[in-house]
Structures are given as C-alpha cells and as structure tokens.
Amino acid sequence: MKTQGGSSDAKRRAGESAANLVVDGMVVGLGTGSTAAHAIDALGEAVDAGLDVRGIATSYQSRRRALEAGIPLTTLDAVDRVDVAIDGADQVADRHLLKGGGAAHAREKVVDGVADRFVVVVDSSKTVETLSRPVPLAVLPDAEPVVERAVEDVGGDPELRTATAKDGPVVTDDGNLVLDCSFGPIEDPAGLASTLSSLPGVVEHGLFVGMVDEIHVGTDGDVTVERFD
Secondary structure, eight states: OOOSOOOHHHHHHHHHHHHTTOOTTOEEEEOOSHHHHHHHHHHHHHHHTTOOOEEEESSHHHHHHHHHHTOOBOOGGGOSOOOEEEEOOSEEETTEEEOOTTSOHHHHHHHHHHSSEEEEEEEGGGBOSSOOSOEEEEEOGGGHHHHHHHHHHTTOEEEEOBOSSSSSBOBOTTSOEEEEEEOSSOSOHHHHHHHHHTSTTEEEESEEOSOOSEEEEEOSSOEEEEEOO
8 A cells, every 4th residue: 555645647547537437418526636637637628629518616626627628617506417426535445535635525525425426536545445544524613613622522633724825724615614633543434424424513524435436546557447336
C-alpha cells in the first residue's frame, strides 16, 4: 500500500477511464478533487468532439472546471435522474469511502447518492484495507462547539479545519464549518456513520458507506476496474 499521493498520470488514467463510460444523453455528476478534475477534462474533450451530455457540479471548483471544459451544466431540480456520478475519494476500503478533503462532501453525497451509477476514481495510493484518516464533518457554525463535545463523547478527536490563505476556519460552499475527527482505524464504518449522522448540528459526514458501484484505480501504467453487484 502506498502512503503518498499518486502521480498525475495515475490520476489522469483513472479519470479518463471513468469518463469513457459516459454516452450521449446522460446527466453526469461531476465530483470534486484532482482525480475527478481529470474526468471533467476528458468529458470536456468529448463534448468538444460532439458528445451530448449535461453535468451537475458538486462544488464551485467542479463547476468552474466544467465551464472551462465546455460542459453544459444543469441542476438536480431540473432533471429527472442522474445517470452516473464520477467522483474521487481520500481513502477507499472495499465499497466504503472517506471523502471531504475538499470540504465538498455534503453536496457530493447528495449527487453521488442519487446517481444510478456511482463511479469512484482514485490513484492506487488511496486504496487501503481499513479506513483510518480523520472523518470530515460539515457542521452548522453555531453548533461547532456542541459537535466538538459530542464527537469527543463518542471517542473522536475533533479539530476545526483552518484556512491556509486567510485567517480563520474553512467555510464550505454551503456556509458550514469543517471538523476533522480522528477515530483511528475505522473497523465499523456503518456504525460510525450512523453515530455521526445522529449528532445534532452535523450537516453531513465524510463516510460514504456501501455506495460505490464501480472503482477505477489508476497507476502509472494501467487502470484497474472493480465493479460491485
């Protein structure tokens, strides 16, 4: 298992592999992050070549990338279905994901969750036996101290995510704060997800449990695809 981030080539291969699943007439969920960005770029090239699709962005970042790539955008309230969502992950263990490094996990979970097919794109450094990174929580700003105490009560170590280019905390596209909560190795993702969802003030957590339909794992020379029934 690699411990460092994968190469740009590995991410590009994974993103392009997933983008090849998209056909004319589809509505596509556009994930956030460096690997999902490669999928957006590949879709943009396909649109330029005549592919007829519409995208639903999961963040300001993915929206901007899609517009630059020339992908027509729509919204959830304007469509009957999302055919496929292509999104990255911070860690992948079987069908379970940890997401939220880009603080877009609340919107991502909505779009990924309603899609007929949820396809994850990662480089091989993101695949692990057991999820272990801190779990991001999007929390209501006024509830942040309450959620911190609640996380500590259930065995977590919360840390308010701070911005790097400005003073103060990170604020999501929806106006929430982000708590990164360490629990060590997560042996029961479903149980922890249920616990975190029950905490008052938590808008969404970064555990995506059993949601994945397909995973494209890029390396410097190839892409491995795993599909789940």
